[in-house]
Amino acid sequence: MKNVTLKAGKTGFGEGLLEAAQKYREVVGLGADITTSTGMNLFANTFPTRFFSMGIAEQNCIGVAAGMALAGKIPVFSTYGVFAALRSADHIRISLCYNNLHVIIGGAHAGISVGPDGATHQALEDLAVMRVMPNMTVISPCDATQTHLATVAAIELNSGPVYIRFGREPVPDFTLLDQDFKIGKGQLLREGSDVSLIATGHLVWEALLAAEKLEQQGIKARVINLHTIKPIDEEIIQTAARETGLIVTAEEHQITGGLGSAVADVVVRNQPVPMAFVGMPDRFGESGQPRELMEKYGLTAQNIFHKAIELIKLKK
Amino acid sequence: MNLTTEQIEQKALEIRQWVIRSLAEAGSGHLGGSLGLADVMAALYFRRLRHQPGNPRWEDRDRLILSIGHVAPVLYAALALSGYFEPDELLTLRKLGSRLQGHPGRDHGLPGIELSAGSLGQGISVAVGLAMAARLDHKSWHTWCICGDGELQEGSVWEAAMAASHHKLDNLTVIVDRNHLQIDGPTEQVMSLEPLARKWSAFGWNIVECDGNDVEQILLATSAPLRVKDKPTVIVAKTVMGKGIKAIENDYRWHGRGPSADEAIAFIHELNHTQP
Ligand SMILES: [Mg+2]
Numbered sequence: 001m002k003n004v005t006l007k008a009g010k011t012g013f014g015e016g017l018l019e020a021a022q023k024y025r026e027v028v029g030l031g032a033d034i035t036t037s038t039g040m041n042l043f044a045n046t047f048p049t050r051f052f053s054m055g056i057a058e059q060n061c062i063g064v065a066a067g068m069a070l071a072g073k074i075p076v077f078s079t080y081g082v083f084a085a086l087r088s089a090d091h092i093r094i095s096l097c098y099n100n101l102h103v104i105i106g107g108a109h110a111g112i113s114v115g116p117d118g119a120t121h122q123a124l125e126d127l128a129v130m131r132v133m134p135n136m137t138v139i140s141p142c143d144a145t146q147t148h149l150a151t152v153a154a155i156e157l158n159s160g161p162v163y164i165r166f167g168r169e170p171v172p173d174f175t176l177l178d179q180d181f182k183i184g185k186g187q188l189l190r191e192g193s194d195v196s197l198i199a200t201g202h203l204v205w206e207a208l209l210a211a212e213k214l215e216q217q218g219i220k221a222r223v224i225n226l227h228t229i230k231p232i233d234e235e236i237i238q239t240a241a242r243e244t245g246l247i248v249t250a251e252e253h254q255i256t257g258g259l260g261s262a263v264a265d266v267v268v269r270n271q272p273v274p275m276a277f278v279g280m281p282d283r284f285g286e287s288g289q290p291r292e293l294m295e296k297y298g299l300t301a302q303n304i305f306h307k308a309i310e311l312i313k314l315k316k
Numbered sequence: 317m318n319l320t321t322e323q324i325e326q327k328a329l330e331i332r333q334w335v336i337r338s339l340a341e342a343g344s345g346h347l348g349g350s351l352g353l354a355d356v357m358a359a360l361y362f363r364r365l366r367h368q369p370g371n372p373r374w375e376d377r378d379r380l381i382l383s384i385g386h387v388a389p390v391l392y393a394a395l396a397l398s399g400y401f402e403p404d405e406l407l408t409l410r411k412l413g414s415r416l417q418g419h420p421g422r423d424h425g426l427p428g429i430e431l432s433a434g435s436l437g438q439g440i441s442v443a444v445g446l447a448m449a450a451r452l453d454h455k456s457w458h459t460w461c462i463c464g465d466g467e468l469q470e471g472s473v474w475e476a477a478m479a480a481s482h483h484k485l486d487n488l489t490v491i492v493d494r495n496h497l498q499i500d501g502p503t504e505q506v507m508s509l510e511p512l513a514r515k516w517s518a519f520g521w522n523i524v525e526c527d528g529n530d531v532e533q534i535l536l537a538t539s540a541p542l543r544v545k546d547k548p549t550v551i552v553a554k555t556v557m558g559k560g561i562k563a564i565e566n567d568y569r570w571h572g573r574g575p576s577a578d579e580a581i582a583f584i585h586e587l588n589h590t591q592p
Contacts, residue, residue, distance in 0.1 A: 028449075028452070049452075050452075052448065052483070054479055055475075055478065055479065055482070057472070057475035057478070057479065059437075059438075059441070059471075059472040059475060060441045060444070060472055060475035060476045060479055061441075062441070063438050063439075063440070063441020063442045063444070063445060063472070063476065064441050064442070064444050064445035064448065064476075064479065065445060066431075066441070066442045066445055067441070067442040067443060067444060067445020067446040067447070067448070067449065067459075068445040068446070068448060068449040069445075070379075070430065070431070070442070070445070070446060070449075071445070071446050071449030071450060071453070072449070072453075073449050073452075075445075090435055090438075091435075091438055091441070091472070093435075094432065094433065094434070094435040094438055095431075095433075095438050095441070095442055098421070098423075098432045099422055099423075099431060099432045100422075100423065
């Protein structure tokens with residue numbers, strides 16, 4: 001595959017937020033002390049009167065965002081995913097979701113690729129908790145450029161709360177700014193009829209690499225980028241199940257409750273087919289270099305490749 | 317609405333009657349706290365709040381956030397009596413399909429409800445957000461937030477308190493329903509709050525204390541925040557849980573229950589024969 005540049009998801013988030021803020025004066029930002037780590041500093045420096053420092057108090061940030069939304073603002077709040085989604089869960093449930101207020105939550109430092117900081121700061125449960133909340137939209141873009149587009153789209157969605165997760169580590173930035181990005185609409189990145197690889201976040205890149213390896217074995221793998229976990233694109237999943245008969249999901253998240261579970265929900269209700277899951281196996285992460293951790297826990301093209309081969313053997 | 321103090325006291329009495337009737341009809345609910353707040357609600361809705369009951373989404377209205385959502389019946393009665401909807405609807409409280417949910421629910425369409433709330437400790441943060449947005453837009457409306465005293469044990473209340481003074485929100489007033497009781501018993505036994513005024517003061521708030529069952533005092537206390545600059549105000553309103561019904565006053569067992577039909581008749585009879 002051709003060489004691509006590396007870029008962190010948070011940079012895409014910062015650029016998308018800046019673009020939307022230039023277009024819409026209702027956009028305001030709330031920061032919880034780690035504005036540079038989330039990419040929000042770009043907005044804060046450009047629009048200092050629309051940025052509010054709220055300190056290390058995530059639950060309050062969610063409530064404040066709700067109040068600002070009630071008064072006609074479009075608040076964007078970002079901190080690490082573990083704190084944004086998990087520490088504030090009840091505030092998100094009642095103040096945001098039950099009130100159905102248009103607030104964008106940026107969950108930074110997603111996944112185990114946060115690396116040396118270790119388990120406390122690696123968000124691996126955020127998708128599960130966010131996607132069970134009524135009214136919530138959940139987006140997990142595949143690279144920095146898509147995070148940029150997703151952030152603008154979330155602000156333009158103009159209804160309900162939205163959770164967008166993105167990583168810290170620079171990863172392949174392979175999509176284009178003029179791509180057709182629609183919340184709730186998965187992207188077919190590669191055609192194939194033997195097996196479907198459905199991935200989210202930067203594991204989409206690993207899925208593309210896995211498809212190339214499978215090709216060398218004469219196996220045609222379909223690759224789908226499911227950047228929106230909720231509302232989920234049922235059609236693209238059902239078509240994949242029907243036409244390929246096997247599905248491997250891949251995500252930087254606990255297997256239980258995340259993308260894999262969301263896809264399985266759709267598959268069992270419509271067209272049950274054998275599935276395999278790449279993700280964290282119900283355990284916490286640990287310290288290490290991002291790539292070392294991805295390899296230790298099998299969040300790699302190699303493991304996606306193996307899961308696909310196993311599924312195909314099962315079928316025969 | 318420019319009612320005299322006596323007329324507002326009369327409204328508080330009517331609010332209490334409707335609270336008792338609606339809870340008896342519902343068969344459940346929180347009577348004690350609802351009765352204790354009747355005077356505060358009457359003073360707000362019939363004097364202090366800038367609002368237009370016929371135009372509930374009026375952009376320049378004051379915002380009132382009821383963070384202690386479980387005393388919804390007293391909010392509903394105040395809204396109905398000030399003209400947001402017909403008082404008879406109060407008798408649908410807590411029933412399937414009602415606009416009067418057990419805790420206020422914005423999506424059920426009841427006019428005058430600003431926020432779905434009731435998970436304790438959250439309303440004050442929302443009120444901070446409203447006040448910040450109003451200031452950003454140079455709007456002159458005021459945000460009011462009613463919190464319970466037991467509710468102040470939630471840590472996020474103090475996150476909000478810290479943020480409100482940091483951002484110098486003089487367009488925000490929190491009223492604490494200081495009845496010294498919560499479900500398990502007296503607040504000072506469950507988890508002590510005192511010295512309460514000093515806690516708020518240390519967080520940078522302007523402090524006002526009043527008898528929360530004395531309309532004259534409430535009117536005076538709620539006029540104070542409108543004159544303070546660069547600080548949010550907290551009004552610690554000392555109330556009596558169950559106020560107006562001698563048999564249940566200060567009895568925490570009445571925190572989370574409603575009256576039977578017979579009790580309701582006796583309670584309303586007592587209210588009608590007590591001089592304010
Ligand atoms: Mg109390």
